[in-house]
Amino acid sequence: MSAALFEMLLRLGDNTLVLGHRVSEWCGKAPVLEEDIALANTALDLIGQTQMWLGYAAEVEGKGRSADDLAMRRDVWDFRNILMLERPNLDFGHTMMRQFLFDAFHRAQLAALAQSSNPRVAEIAAKAVKEATYHLDRSAETVVALGDGTEVSHAKMQTALDLLWPYVGEMFESDDVDAQMAAEGIAPDPDGLRAAWEATVRDTLSEATLTVPQDNFAHKGGRTGARHTEHLGHMLTQMQWLQRAYPDATW
Amino acid sequence: MYAQMIQSTGKGVKTLDEMEPEERAFQERINAGGKIEPKDWMPDGYRKNLIRQIGQHAHSEIVGQLPEGNWITRAPTLERKAILLAKVQDEAGHGLYLYCAAETLGITRDEMFEALHEGRMKYSSIFNYPTLTWADMGAVGWLVDGAAIMNQVPLQRTSYGPYARAMVRICKEESFHQRQGFDIMMKMCNGTDAQKKMAQDALNRMWFPSLMMFGPSDKESVHSEQSMAWKIKMNTNDELRQKFVDQTVPQAQYLGLTIPDETLAWNEEKGGYDFAEPDWNEFFDVLKGNGPCNQERLQTRKDAWEEGAWVREGMLAHAAKKRSMKVAAE
Numbered sequence: 001m002s003a004a005l006f007e008m009l010l011r012l013g014d015n016t017l018v019l020g021h022r023v024s025e026w027c028g029k030a031p032v033l034e035e036d037i038a039l040a041n042t043a044l045d046l047i048g049q050t051q052m053w054l055g056y057a058a059e060v061e062g063k064g065r066s067a068d069d070l071a072m073r074r075d076v077w078d079f080r081n082i083l084m085l086e087r088p089n090l091d092f093g094h095t096m097m098r099q100f101l102f103d104a105f106h107r108a109q110l111a112a113l114a115q116s117s118n119p120r121v122a123e124i125a126a127k128a129v130k131e132a133t134y135h136l137d138r139s140a141e142t143v144v145a146l147g148d149g150t151e152v153s154h155a156k157m158q159t160a161l162d163l164l165w166p167y168v169g170e171m172f173e174s175d176d177v178d179a180q181m182a183a184e185g186i187a188p189d190p191d192g193l194r195a196a197w198e199a200t201v202r203d204t205l206s207e208a209t210l211t212v213p214q215d216n217f218a219h220k221g222g223r224t225g226a227r228h229t230e231h232l233g234h235m236l237t238q239m240q241w242l243q244r245a246y247p248d249a250t251w
Numbered sequence: 252m253y254a255q256m257i258q259s260t261g262k263g264v265k266t267l268d269e270m271e272p273e274e275r276a277f278q279e280r281i282n283a284g285g286k287i288e289p290k291d292w293m294p295d296g297y298r299k300n301l302i303r304q305i306g307q308h309a310h311s312e313i314v315g316q317l318p319e320g321n322w323i324t325r326a327p328t329l330e331r332k333a334i335l336l337a338k339v340q341d342e343a344g345h346g347l348y349l350y351c352a353a354e355t356l357g358i359t360r361d362e363m364f365e366a367l368h369e370g371r372m373k374y375s376s377i378f379n380y381p382t383l384t385w386a387d388m389g390a391v392g393w394l395v396d397g398a399a400i401m402n403q404v405p406l407q408r409t410s411y412g413p414y415a416r417a418m419v420r421i422c423k424e425e426s427f428h429q430r431q432g433f434d435i436m437m438k439m440c441n442g443t444d445a446q447k448k449m450a451q452d453a454l455n456r457m458w459f460p461s462l463m464m465f466g467p468s469d470k471e472s473v474h475s476e477q478s479m480a481w482k483i484k485m486n487t488n489d490e491l492r493q494k495f496v497d498q499t500v501p502q503a504q505y506l507g508l509t510i511p512d513e514t515l516a517w518n519e520e521k522g523g524y525d526f527a528e529p530d531w532n533e534f535f536d537v538l539k540g541n542g543p544c545n546q547e548r549l550q551t552r553k554d555a556w557e558e559g560a561w562v563r564e565g566m567l568a569h570a571a572k573k574r575s576m577k578v579a580a581e
Binding site: 028 | 313316317320323324325326327328329330331332333336337339340343344346347350360385438442443445446551554555556558559560561562563564565566567568569570572
């Protein structure tokens, strides 16, 4: 097995798993019925992508594990999602700002992965990029509307942006895994996605009349598994409860 | 059902001869199987009754997201999570069609939400029961959606056009929901001892509340008589309940589960099962707000609405700015 490919697939699948989980927490509780439906739809897309990424990861690993085993039976230190996505939802503004900052990255990442030298990766990304494009359209529109809306909504979106900004840098971190994937033409080097991401994000945030924070400090440790936030453990206590409590059952 | 205890005029049904020409034409059209459309003349009572009924149905879809939403984050596999998410998203979609159908009668969605939050409009009693184990996701699909289908299939032929058309779309999705519920039950019943126990426990807790969904016997009810004359209610509560029991008992047997009713027995003469009535005192308690989850369900909806106010206001303000910029540019 290729350890680097496995690691990369976990990073992709854990991002969508963890964000999909967070977004699904909104079910039945969104500010508007149409938003409730759209959030459920986004979560559904992300869980679908998770099935594909983790399913392929399990195959690459070749130890007889399934996508469900990877999702439901790993502990915190084995998760490879970026920290931003495991942050609690907080309010709707924070949820949509996080979605936007990630979507802009995700779409660029998937568009590049659709050109992967690995046909399975290319195939999954080609399907997922269509969904990510739609997610980005919607989250960008919401960020603009609420940033520009009322004084209250503007202030809430600025707060969300300020809270999330220290977490965006991790998306563009590179390590040996990324270097190897880039060398093999399997995946883009994340650092190379930054310029296009910045252009999209700065345009939208300016239309939203929001101020981009100056400080580029970045919290890290999610995509390497070195140090997650305290929130991921709590998420796993819910997500993995049944599989952990009834290890012999099939569902 | 999703619409329970809908009060109509309470005056008894007029004969055609007692009606003014307008109302008579309206009733004759219904009798002939015709549809009433939003711009057509209709009696006030018909309009009010339909708003209550469709509104209650819509609220049931929205509040009904909560007991199932309770397990989305704990679904045991990725596939189960995806299916449950899709199902709950469908329920929200049903709410949307139904609110739109009710709006054609001259009420807004916001007014209906307000009435729900203030307790002036209700939702189905069933959603005031808790979902305690994963088997409840099976039981809700199998029993609750199963009961809903009993009522909603005939409502595809209801006299009010927008309601009937909404029901056609809804019924397609509901039968998928029921199948996925039954599929979960099958997996549980073929599973470990703990899973079988969960499945039986879910049936024990959900059986009588499911029977309550149809509402109390309406043999004597003038409300039902009027609603049936208007074809906004197509069958009596007892007919539907009987049909539901007759359909569900063999399914429970197939699953190897025991219906929690010792009096249950096949009655050859009527060609259906005899069964125990649910505890109607409990039903009325739930309607009054004393069900196990009434307070929490309503509070969750109210909080969502109040905490989301800034979002709705922000979006409206932005849309207004965009419109005025467009006007200025022209």
